[in-house]
Amino acid sequence: MTEQKSTPTAPTLRPVRGAARCAIVALVLAGVTWVARAVWHIRLAVTGEPASGPPDQGGGVHRPLNALEDSYHLVASVGGGVTAVCAIVFLFWLDRVRDNAKALSGAAPRYSHPWLWLGWIVPVVNLWIPRGLVADVHRSVFPERRLPAVVNWWWGLWLAGLAGGVGLIYADDTDEVIARAYQGVLPLLAADLVIVAAAGAAALMVHMLTTAQQEHIAGQDY
Template structure:
């Protein structure tokens, strides 16, 4: 037998970045639908305010008692339900994009993400930490690939609008009950309309953020894929 040492095994190949433009298009389309859904809610808020509260009072009479809904109130429930369904689709599309961007950042930079995988989902719903972790995940994915660049300002604009939308009580998560929102439309619609405008603006800013970060990451992936890169 030969006394020569066996050759060292070749290092395992690292993770390969995956195309991100398709996930970005899906997320942007879902955000556009969500913006339309919330714009429709704003229209119904105005309709409720103009109609005025019925003489029988708000839908929720207190003590577990609810009066029959008017046709307008019933249609608002439908608009609200459709908006909630669209919001779920939007959230899934956004998370799919963020997961792809996060994985690609690890493949391109060789650095582990600052936040573990469970925070990709828990970061949105755990109180207190949901005020900064989702933005942190987005910022970390960009900075790990482009450590010499400033974080695009659109990321901060998106996050500020998102937090402002949550504070309105009709945000994309932790929303008030529909009957309570109807009562608020009767008694003071302006805060509701302000929240609607903020949420629509947040959706538009999120779409711009997705396009900005996706374009930058895809360009870096194209550069890495060129021969001799």
């Protein structure tokens, strides 16, 4: 009998370049919307609080908004919508590169699939699981290489943007943020700057990890 040699089956890989481009565009747009918020924070601070006081008068009473305050509500709403879309597109990209990393390495991910979504919202573990998900994409394919510094920069800036309820997740409603801009704008501007930097670092990270994974795939002889 003739002995037949089995040929290794090529792993099933998902296309990621399109998802990466969409994620980068979404991150850039999110950064632009946060630059716009910073501009409106400055405009509110320079204009100063009206004689009638802050929009939220206390006791459930809100005075009518002036034109600048009304436009800030619009900017904040658009920014919130863009940020939400950006998060979805980013997770869509992460899901794809994570699946490819699993197929290429043959190893099960450290975190199961539900953590791709829950890892961002479950308290305490959201301080490290999202970074771990991204780090595993790189390490599963390039275990001998150091994690790119941009991953740590992105995660540090992300956490800084969340700190104190002045960044991505405001503890106050929009009218209360307007009042804070009138009373002391510097903390708001600092948070805006951190979030814009985090979006830029995330876009660079998406590009670097996608490129590295694609080069690894191109270099394999399946």
